[in-house]
Amino acid sequence: MLLSLTLSPLSSTPYTLQNLTPSPSSPKRHRFKFLLQTSTTKPQPQSYHKDRVLIIGAGLAGLAAATTLHSQRIPFLLLEASDAVGGRVRTDSVDGFLLDRGFQIFITAYPEAQKLLDYNALNLQKFYSGAKIYYNGQFHTVADPLRHFGDSVMSLANPIGSVLDKLLIGFTRIRVLGKSDYDIFTASEVPVVDLLRNIGFSDSIIERFFRPFFGGIFFDKELGTTSRLFDFIFKCLALGENTIPAKGIGEIPNQLAAKLPADSILLNTKVVSIDFDEPDSPNVRLENGEILKTQLGVVVAVEEPEVDKLLAGSRKPVQRKTGRNTVCLYFSAEKIPVKDPVLFLNGSGKGIVNNMFFATNVAPSYGPPGKALVSVSLIGLFPDVSDDNLTAKVIQELTGWFGESVVSSWRHLRTYRIGFAQPNQCPPTDLMKDPKSGSGVYLCGDFMTSATFDGALVSGRRAVEALLRDTSLTRI
Numbered sequence: 090m091l092l093s094l095t096l097s098p099l100s101s102t103p104y105t106l107q108n109l110t111p112s113p114s115s116p117k118r119h120r121f122k123f124l125l126q127t128s129t130t131k132p133q134p135q136s137y138h139k140d141r142v143l144i145i146g147a148g149l150a151g152l153a154a155a156t157t158l159h160s161q162r163i164p165f166l167l168l169e170a171s172d173a174v175g176g177r178v179r180t181d182s183v184d185g186f187l188l189d190r191g192f193q194i195f196i197t198a199y200p201e202a203q204k205l206l207d208y209n210a211l212n213l214q215k216f217y218s219g220a221k222i223y224y225n226g227q228f229h230t231v232a233d234p235l236r237h238f239g240d241s242v243m244s245l246a247n248p249i250g251s252v253l254d255k256l257l258i259g260f261t262r263i264r265v266l267g268k269s270d271y272d273i274f275t276a277s278e279v280p281v282v283d284l285l286r287n288i289g290f291s292d293s294i295i296e297r298f299f300r301p302f303f304g305g306i307f308f309d310k311e312l313g314t315t316s317r318l319f320d321f322i323f324k325c326l327a328l329g330e331n332t333i334p335a336k337g338i339g340e341i342p343n344q345l346a347a348k349l350p351a352d353s354i355l356l357n358t359k360v361v362s363i364d365f366d367e368p369d370s371p372n373v374r375l376e377n378g379e380i381l382k383t384q385l386g387v388v389v390a391v392e393e394p395e396v397d398k399l400l401a402g403s404r405k406p407v408q409r410k411t412g413r414n415t416v417c418l419y420f421s422a423e424k425i426p427v428k429d430p431v432l433f434l435n436g437s438g439k440g441i442v443n444n445m446f447f448a449t450n451v452a453p454s455y456g457p458p459g460k461a462l463v464s465v466s467l468i469g470l471f472p473d474v475s476d477d478n479l480t481a482k483v484i485q486e487l488t489g490w491f492g493e494s495v496v497s498s499w500r501h502l503r504t505y506r507i508g509f510a511q512p513n514q515c516p517p518t519d520l521m522k523d524p525k526s527g528s529g530v531y532l533c534g535d536f537m538t539s540a541t542f543d544g545a546l547v548s549g550r551r552a553v554e555a556l557l558r559d560t561s562l563t564r565i
Contacts, residue, residue, distance in 0.1 A: 141166045144388040145360045148176020150533040151390030152345040153549025170359035174346045180337025185457035187337040191417045191507045192466040198329025199543035213332035214452035222436040224297050250294030265324040273320045274520040281319045282312035297436035305444040308413035310468050313515045335454045363399050371529045386529045386556045393536040410513035414470040416506050420463040420499040426491045440486045443468050476504045512536035524552040531556050
């Protein structure tokens with residue numbers, strides 16, 4: 090059906106749909122127009138009718154959905170439970186430091202992100218294209234030969250992998266660059282660790298480089314994640330740079346939100362359920378008792394476990410894989426051992442630290458003048474270890490890396506324990522899921538596509554595209 094919308098300011102005034110005469114040029118479609126309700130019948134208490142698509146969740150997926158609707162001049166209302174947009178992509182200011190909520194790196198080659206974001210405005214700060222790996226009490230460099238040829242040549246004899254391993258990395262680059270993203274996401278799949286062994290990589294480079302590096306990206310030390318996701322990330326790494334925005338990772342959702350109408354986002358608005366009075370008309374119930382009704386559709390852009398809660402009354406329970414978790418600790422430092430913007434990996438196979446970096450080496454704006462910011466990432470939640478004990482364990486471990494004279498003065502700033510940091514994408518996977526979930530409800534989020542920044546953005550667009558196809562919703 091073709092919908093003609095009269096856009097009104099956000100208010101509590103009820104609206105109704107009136108069926109108008111079908112357009113002669115579209116005999117199989119119906120035209121609708123939202124008109125001010127003239128009936129004297131009062132709406133149910135705390136019940137509101139909105140002439141907008143309702144989007145639940147203002148993370149990257151929800152913001153991408155809103156951006157797509159806005160580009161089509163389709164009115165929407167974006168509902169966010171917390172006090173700011175971003176979902177898992179948030180940055181806090183603590184004692185003059187910028188603390189991203191968890192270890193997050195933005196890869197500039199993400200194709201959907203290139204369409205939606207202004208990279209210049211984000212002022213992206215680059216990491217070194219490679220890593221320093223702690224193994225056998227020393228640090229060893231692994232470098233991208235196309236960006237750091239001299240470092241790469243010097244690393245050929247280090248114990249992180251054989252010369253053949255480093256040639257196989259080049260072969261893998263060529264292999265993934267020859268595939269389209271669609272081909273990657275629909276290819277046959279195996280766990281990453283099996284893919285690496287099938288390619289011919291040695292146990293030494295798998296354990297000392299791939300396990301901490303890609304384990305830190307997927308929050309999966311076992312490398313059980315699908316090879317499809319490995320190939321996509323490897324391709325993006327080959328084409329782009331690892332970066333963080335100068336003002337924190339939260340600037341990515343902030344930039345998207347800034348382009349939307351000021352009255353289109355409601356913060357501190359928690360949705361508790363999606364119900365159906367009528368088969369084609371979902372109701373969105375808020376925590377405060379209000380009910381938002383729409384005949385345009387609902388886009389659900391929340392984490393996978395929250396989707397199940399919101400739709401619990403309208404569909405059968407769904408079996409889910411256990412999500413990926415992480416802990417991120419931040420420290421303030423006046424003394425640090427290096428000035429390079431490099432990622433450090435734990436290739437020793439011992440301890441609880443997976444990776445760490447000095448954030449102010451990458452982006453000086455992450456800390457006040459004369460201070461360094463240390464970011465340390467662990468895989469898992471460590472629920473049986475208190476924050477104080479976890480901090481002590483990390484300090485002890487990193488003292489072994491950098492020496493007591495360096496680490497002893499570090500001051501703990503904050504610990505983030507992030508449950509469901511990513512969906513579990515072990516095989517079998519479907520990275521091209523149908524967004525439609527019942528009549529009038531469409532799902533988006535990184536669990537619908539790839540568990541990446543880009544996957545979340547793609548899923549938001551696809552959810553809206555599915556909604557538009559189903560409703561033939563356009564502005565006229």
